[in-house]
Amino acid sequence: MSIRIHELAKKIGMENKDLLSLLKERNYEVKSVSSTIDNISAEALVEEFASQAESAEKPAPELDQPVAEKAPPAPVKEVVDAPAQPPQVKLPPGVFVKSADDVEREKAEKAEQARREAEAQAAAARAAAAPPPPPAPAAPPPPPPAPTGSSPRPVTIPQAPAGRAPTPPPPPPAGRAPTPPPPPPAAGRAPMPPPAARPSSPAPVPPPASRPPSTPVPPPPVSRPGAAPVPPPRPPAKGPVVPPPATAAKPAAEEDGELRTVQVKPPIIVREFAQLLGLKPFKLISELMEQGVFASMNQTIDEPVAIELAAKHNVILEVKHRGEGQVQNQAPTEKDIKKQKEKAAEEEERNLEERPPVVCILGHVDHGKTSLLDTIRKANVVKGEAGGITQHIGAYQVTRDNGKITFLDTPGHAAFNKMRARGAQVTDIAILVVAADDGFKPQTDEALKFIKDAGVSLIVAVNKMDVKGANIDQVKTQMQQRDIASEDWGGETITVPVSAIKGDGIDELLEMIQLQAEVLELKANPKAKASGVVIESQLDVGRGPLATVIVQRGTLKVGDAIVCGKEWAKVRAMFDDQGKNLKEAGPATPVRVIGWSGTPDSGSTFKTVKNPREAEAMAEEVADELKKKAATKASEPKEVSVEALFANIAATQAKTLKLVIKSDVYGSAEAVRGMLEGIKSDKVSVEIVANEVGLVTKTDVQRASAAGATILAFNTKLENGVTPQAKHHGVRVESYNIIYELVDAARDMMADLLDPELKEVKLGAAEVREVFPLAKGFVAGCLVTEGKIIRNASARLRRGKETVHEGKVQTLKRFKDDANEIRAGLECGIKLDDFNGYEKGDVIETFEIQKVRASL
Numbered sequence: 001m002s003i004r005i006h007e008l009a010k011k012i013g014m015e016n017k018d019l020l021s022l023l024k025e026r027n028y029e030v031k032s033v034s035s036t037i038d039n040i041s042a043e044a045l046v047e048e049f050a051s052q053a054e055s056a057e058k059p060a061p062e063l064d065q066p067v068a069e070k071a072p073p074a075p076v077k078e079v080v081d082a083p084a085q086p087p088q089v090k091l092p093p094g095v096f097v098k099s100a101d102d103v104e105r106e107k108a109e110k111a112e113q114a115r116r117e118a119e120a121q122a123a124a125a126r127a128a129a130a131p132p133p134p135p136a137p138a139a140p141p142p143p144p145p146a147p148t149g150s151s152p153r154p155v156t157i158p159q160a161p162a163g164r165a166p167t168p169p170p171p172p173p174a175g176r177a178p179t180p181p182p183p184p185p186a187a188g189r190a191p192m193p194p195p196a197a198r199p200s201s202p203a204p205v206p207p208p209a210s211r212p213p214s215t216p217v218p219p220p221p222v223s224r225p226g227a228a229p230v231p232p233p234r235p236p237a238k239g240p241v242v243p244p245p246a247t248a249a250k251p252a253a254e255e256d257g258e259l260r261t262v263q264v265k266p267p268i269i270v271r272e273f274a275q276l277l278g279l280k281p282f283k284l285i286s287e288l289m290e291q292g293v294f295a296s297m298n299q300t301i302d303e304p305v306a307i308e309l310a311a312k313h314n315v316i317l318e319v320k321h322r323g324e325g326q327v328q329n330q331a332p333t334e335k336d337i338k339k340q341k342e343k344a345a346e347e348e349e350r351n352l353e354e355r356p357p358v359v360c361i362l363g364h365v366d367h368g369k370t371s372l373l374d375t376i377r378k379a380n381v382v383k384g385e386a387g388g389i390t391q392h393i394g395a396y397q398v399t400r401d402n403g404k405i406t407f408l409d410t411p412g413h414a415a416f417n418k419m420r421a422r423g424a425q426v427t428d429i430a431i432l433v434v435a436a437d438d439g440f441k442p443q444t445d446e447a448l449k450f451i452k453d454a455g456v457s458l459i460v461a462v463n464k465m466d467v468k469g470a471n472i473d474q475v476k477t478q479m480q481q482r483d484i485a486s487e488d489w490g491g492e493t494i495t496v497p498v499s500a501i502k503g504d505g506i507d508e509l510l511e512m513i514q515l516q517a518e519v520l521e522l523k524a525n526p527k528a529k530a531s532g533v534v535i536e537s538q539l540d541v542g543r544g545p546l547a548t549v550i551v552q553r554g555t556l557k558v559g560d561a562i563v564c565g566k567e568w569a570k571v572r573a574m575f576d577d578q579g580k581n582l583k584e585a586g587p588a589t590p591v592r593v594i595g596w597s598g599t600p601d602s603g604s605t606f607k608t609v610k611n612p613r614e615a616e617a618m619a620e621e622v623a624d625e626l627k628k629k630a631a632t633k634a635s636e637p638k639e640v641s642v643e644a645l646f647a648n649i650a651a652t653q654a655k656t657l658k659l660v661i662k663s664d665v666y667g668s669a670e671a672v673r674g675m676l677e678g679i680k681s682d683k684v685s686v687e688i689v690a691n692e693v694g695l696v697t698k699t700d701v702q703r704a705s706a707a708g709a710t711i712l713a714f715n716t717k718l719e720n721g722v723t724p725q726a727k728h729h730g731v732r733v734e735s736y737n738i739i740y741e742l743v744d745a746a747r748d749m750m751a752d753l754l755d756p757e758l759k760e761v762k763l764g765a766a767e768v769r770e771v772f773p774l775a776k777g778f779v780a781g782c783l784v785t786e787g788k789i790i791r792n793a794s795a796r797l798r799r800g801k802e803t804v805h806e807g808k809v810q811t812l813k814r815f816k817d818d819a820n821e822i823r824a825g826l827e828c829g830i831k832l833d834d835f836n837g838y839e840k841g842d843v844i845e846t847f848e849i850q851k852v853r854a855s856l
């Protein structure tokens with residue numbers, strides 16, 4: 001920041017050109033009145049003039065003092081020798097100017113008495129204030145820079161910034177009238193503080209660095225004449241120009257030399273810092289300059305500089321960083337992180353509470369999983385299920401005297417392997433159901449593998465103990481063979497014989513579950529933010545996307561914002577397995593949550609976040625990431641080997657069954673896809689155009705029509721108007737409630753796409769018993785031994801294993817009459833076209849070629 005010279009001149013009440021010449025004298029690089037000087041120098045000048053004005057207003061007695069006592073003697077002479085035409089300077093109002101002659105005259109008039117008085121006064125002052133003024137022309141060393149507060153402070157003129165000629169101190173130069181406050185130069189002379197105790201060559205005053213307060217070199221000529229060693233006591237402050245508020249505003253503590261503590265938050269701005277120290281900004285700037293720091297009022301200074309400066313003013317500076325104590329604003333160290341973790345772990349440990357076990361029931365199809373759960377819940381789920389197959393994961397909670405147990409109802413069909421695997425991952429205890437009359441089956445082993453891989457506790461329920469062929473020993477033997485020997489057979493696996501239908505052993509089973517849970521010491525922190533796993537999700541026509549979740553940690557509340565992969569939810573409502581509205585759900589509680597952005601994937605984890613906005617943003621991020629991944633995968637260069645080329649050609653020639661699948665729930669959709677993708681065929685492939693949950697809509701029909709696909713609806717209904725629209729577009733829509741029926745239908749559809757195969761169907765056979773000559777050729781007299789012989793049917797003549805001729809039955813006679821067909825057991829005459837070489841014992845077979853559906 002800078003100020004133009006004419007503006008500055010106006011400010012200090014001086015002629016433009018006078019100020020210009022003064023500045024030039026002081027080695028400022030200024031050319032005209034529109035040149036600029038920096039603000040710091042300008043402020044110093046303003047201050048300088050303000051002080052002069054103050055001095056000029058001092059009462060008469062001061063003026064009466066001998067010149068020698070107010071200024072060094074030499075300058076007096078200089079006044080006499082001053083140039084005849086000094087620069088015309090306009091003093092600020094209130095300043096009156098006296099020439100050296102005036103002073104002389106006045107002195108003469110005052111006579112001896114005044115002189116004596118003055119001398120007496122001076123002597124008294126000398127006696128009071130230490131060193132007598134040296135006779136030398138140079139001003140005596142000023143008091144140390146540290147403010148004393150008790151004596152008038154010399155006003156320090158700040159130096160010009162580096163690179164610029166420093167503003168010299170005011171002691172008057174030779175040849176120019178000094179301008180001590182009282183002794184004014186002759187009228188018309190420049191009352192300006194002459195530039196110059198400077199040498200004639202304007203050697204710059206050493207830079208600030210050379211003048212730290214500690215340096216023993218006497219400070220540069222910073223004192224104005226008014227600060228002469230024996231000044232009369234200053235009058236009290238009169239106006240805004242004097243005395244510098246820096247001193248006036250100093251706190252009492254500092255005046256007393258007491259330390260005070262001041263807190264400051266970075267950034268430390270010069271103006272604010274000056275206020276804190278009770279200094280005028282320019283004073284602070286000047287002190288900074290003394291330290292070699294050049295900063296304007298609005299600039300900031302470093303902490304160490306500020307601390308040092310503050311110390312100079314008896315101030316202990318406490319720099320308080322923003323966010324101090326708030327860990328998140330600082331980069332935490334490893335130690336911090338460790339501490340935080342330890343603290344969190346302690347907190348977690350303190351808040352841990354017992355929670356119900358989460359149990360899943362696994363086993364082979366029809367071994368009685370649903371019946372078992374049904375008996376436990378005392379509700380008949382089996383009857384409501386199409387085909388008696390559990391088709392999606394549900395989760396339920398039962399309450400016993402000594403606590404709750406959470407059950408996951410995992411489906412039993414092979415199609416639901418994926419879901420079953422997930423079920424095992426959420427659970428603490430797995431019940432492996434084995435029918436006592438059937439023993440271990442492939443799916444029992446598969447389930448056992450899931451359980452082992454998931455590392456969950458195992459309990460074997462040997463079901464159908466009421467059935468006639470029940471053989472628990474066989475089951476226990478199979479258990480032994482699989483390294484899960486039953487407890488009573490010397491192993492560790494709890495084995496409970498039950499009958500889901502009769503309810504036998506159910507109590508014991510539940511007791512065992514709770515006993516096992518006790519051993520496992522299942523605990524969770526209900527005070528934490530909720531997190532858990534999505535068990536199942538579906539799209540409900542009325543309520544939108546729903547998801548059954550199990551809270552694993554914390555407590556989920558209505559209104560919470562949760563995020564789960566690319567979906568998020570603000571929990572609008574929660575229901576338990578009885579359809580009861582819940583406000584909150586603690587650890588191990590299964591709840592159905594409403595308020596989702598879409599159907600989250602079953603098996604994925606969810607967590608609570610700060611607010612819906614955050615949840616949405618996080619979900620969007622995941623969605624974007626997934627999209628990017630998909631795009632990258634699509635753009636990856638494909639293998640172009642010859643084999644790949646042929647494979648591609650084969651693939652394009654291969655037939656494809658295109659399907660749009662709509663299911664009731666997400667888990668079913670996945671299961672259907674899994675089953676369809678499992679159909680192996682080299683001739684036809686399955687392309688799933690869409691696999692979604694919800695009703696079959698008109699949009700689905702349009703999509704299927706465009707893709708040439710068939711719609712398979714599983715456990716779901718058709719929206720109104722879908723049937724006529726599908727008819728119109730020629731789209732086939734098939735609905736199923738049983739997954740294997742759906743799969744069989746898909747298999748047929750695939751086969752239908754293939755060209756039919758030609759199949760030879762044997763119609764009959766006849767043995768040649770005689771050969772009769774005819775006018776033209778021969779005829780074979782035969783006995784029909786099998787089926788029937790039909791005229792014009794395709795026929796072949798076999799002799800032993802050899803086929804001698806193939807043709808058609810040209811003539812067929814019963815006795816002498818032509819016949820269309822002759823049945824087994826009857827004799828007939830057969831003539832094949834273009835053949836006459838019949839022999840006794842030959843066999844004539846007739847057959848037809850039928851088109852049959854090709855197999856996959």
Ligand SMILES: Nc1nc2c(ncn2[C@@H]2O[C@H](COP(=O)(O)OP(=O)(O)OP(=O)(O)O)[C@@H](O)[C@H]2O)c(=O)[nH]1
Binds near residue numbers: 365
């Ligand atoms: N006698 C007798 N029959 C049972 C028992 N448990 C189940 N059943 C019958 O076995 C059949 C299959 O039972 P579900 O409970 O549907 O078997 P599941 O294992 O759930 O079958 P999926 O859902 O197909 O995997 C049903 O007809 C039941 O009535 C039992 O303890 N005793």
